[in-house]
Amino acid sequence: MIVDSHAHIFPPLGGPSGFASKRGHTRYLQHQMAGHHMPTQRTADNTITSRQKLIEGDGTTLKDLTDVDFHGGGFGRLTWSVDGANYHKQYLPPTLTQLSAPPELMVAQMNYIGVDRAVLQTGHLYGRLNRYISNAVKQSPDRFWGLAMIDEWLADQPGQLRTLERAIGELGLHGLWFQTGNLAMHERNEAFDDPVFHPFWDHVREMRIPVYMNVTPAAPGPDPYLAELAAFGRWLERYGDLPVLYPHGLALSRFMTDGRIEIPEEAWAPLENSNIIVELLIPIFQGAIWEYPYSEAQPILHEYFQRLGPDRLAWGSDMPNVERHCTYLQSLDYLRNHCDFISADDMEKICGGNVTRLFTA
Numbered sequence: 001m002i003v004d005s006h007a008h009i010f011p012p013l014g015g016p017s018g019f020a021s022k023r024g025h026t027r028y029l030q031h032q033m034a035g036h037h038m039p040t041q042r043t044a045d046n047t048i049t050s051r052q053k054l055i056e057g058d059g060t061t062l063k064d065l066t067d068v069d070f071h072g073g074g075f076g077r078l079t080w081s082v083d084g085a086n087y088h089k090q091y092l093p094p095t096l097t098q099l100s101a102p103p104e105l106m107v108a109q110m111n112y113i114g115v116d117r118a119v120l121q122t123g124h125l126y127g128r129l130n131r132y133i134s135n136a137v138k139q140s141p142d143r144f145w146g147l148a149m150i151d152e153w154l155a156d157q158p159g160q161l162r163t164l165e166r167a168i169g170e171l172g173l174h175g176l177w178f179q180t181g182n183l184a185m186h187e188r189n190e191a192f193d194d195p196v197f198h199p200f201w202d203h204v205r206e207m208r209i210p211v212y213m214n215v216t217p218a219a220p221g222p223d224p225y226l227a228e229l230a231a232f233g234r235w236l237e238r239y240g241d242l243p244v245l246y247p248h249g250l251a252l253s254r255f256m257t258d259g260r261i262e263i264p265e266e267a268w269a270p271l272e273n274s275n276i277i278v279e280l281l282i283p284i285f286q287g288a289i290w291e292y293p294y295s296e297a298q299p300i301l302h303e304y305f306q307r308l309g310p311d312r313l314a315w316g317s318d319m320p321n322v323e324r325h326c327t328y329l330q331s332l333d334y335l336r337n338h339c340d341f342i343s344a345d346d347m348e349k350i351c352g353g354n355v356t357r358l359f360t361a
Contacts, residue, residue, distance in 0.1 A: 002332075003352035005279055006247060006316030007118035009106050009136055010126040013092075013099040014072020017127025022071075027062055028125040030054055030070040031185065033078055033089050035220055037253060037288055038324070043079065043086040053082050060218045061187050072099045076324065093323035101320045103136035107143055109319060113329045118319075119355060120146045121212060121247065122177045130163075134171035145359050147177040147212055153186035155200040168209060174359055175210035180228055181218040191228075193235035201239055210243045210358050222254045226266060233270040243358055245314065246271060246278045252300065253285055261300065268307060277314050277354050280304065280335060284318040287325030293334040301339055310346035314355050 011017050019025040034054040042049050057064045073079030076092035076099065092099060110118060120133050133146040148167030150160040167173045180192045190196055204211065215232045217224040236244075250271075255263050271278055282290075282297045290296050304313060317331040326334075336347060 001116040001352045003355040004115050004118040004317050005314040005355045007319045009101050009103045011100050026070050030065050032125045038089045043088050109328050120144050122147050122149045130167045146173045147175050148173040149177050152182040153188045156196045177212045179214040181216045185218045191231040193231045212245050212247050214247050225254045229270050236273050240273050244276045248281050249279050277312050279314050279316040281316045283326050283331045284322045292326050292330050293338045310349045313350045315351045
């Protein structure tokens with residue numbers, strides 16, 4: 001069985017998407033676009049420009065956002081206006097004309113290339129989607145596993161436990177999505193491993209659900225990322241028994257200099273925990289600078305395989321976003337057809353078996 005560990009469904013990104021207001025939602029998109037690797041383009045002529053004015057200061061918190069009339073622009077674009085001129089980033093493929101990806105679209109894509117199941121990941125930039133994802137899971141229970149979202153920066157408050165319990169117990173979702181950088185984005189000074197959050201994590205342990213731990217600091221550069229990975233390592237000292245999937249894999253762009261990627265040893269250290277499954281997700285990030293079949297990734301994929309082994313890796317696509325760089329089939333075949341050092345049996349684990357085990361054990 002082929003399982004995509006990383007797929008998305010969402011209503012139009014320019015709308016409220018479960019938030020109380022449109023702006024309540026789009027501020028997360030604006031913050032994401034401020035640091036996103038896709039280039040800023042002037043809409044009038046599509047020229048690439050360094051001008052964006054989406055954020056001020058160090059850009060860590062939502063308070064740093066500027067007032068630029070940020071909104072959805074159609075055809076995969078997120079758009080804003082500065083001094084009468086319109087700018088955009090091509091965050092989604094242009095085929096998503098309404099900036100939406102309904103569950104029926106994901107099922108059709110899966111049927112087309114032969115993917116049996118997918119994990120529906122989430123996040124505030126897509127909206128408050130627990131109920132939206134729940135409806136998709138109930139509509140296609142044999143095709144989707146769905147992740148629940150909380151307000152991470154409020155994880156020390158009882159209301160977030162109730163949100164998670166409802167999402168799992170009543171809405172029928174299967175695991176927790178947790179994005180660590182959202183704490184700093186909302187001006188929390190504590191790291192996510194701080195004792196103030198232990199009651200939340202203790203309860204997650206009791207629930208015996210998988211955790212998709214997206215270790216992504218709000219600040220750019222390698223040093224904040226390494227600091228967040230260190231917090232992840234400390235968290236694992238207490239919660240290493242939890243089943244964890246590390247989405248995206250290591251953030252390769254944070255370790256790239258002059259086209260060369262050198263991953264420091266301290267970045268690998270937290271991933272050595274035997275309960276962690278790490279996603280292999282090359283095209284969504286490196287596809288902007290490398291061409292299919294991403295031969296430059298072969299040494300990195302080989303190192304993943306040598307260090308972690310076939311039981312602790314999982315294929316993910318990041319559909320539909322990945323189609324701004326390659327097709328859905330190519331997002332699978334660069335791995336399945338071009339890694340001669342991985343046997344057919346081991347590839348079956350990476351392309352489905354390990355994620356199936358995560359959600360059915």
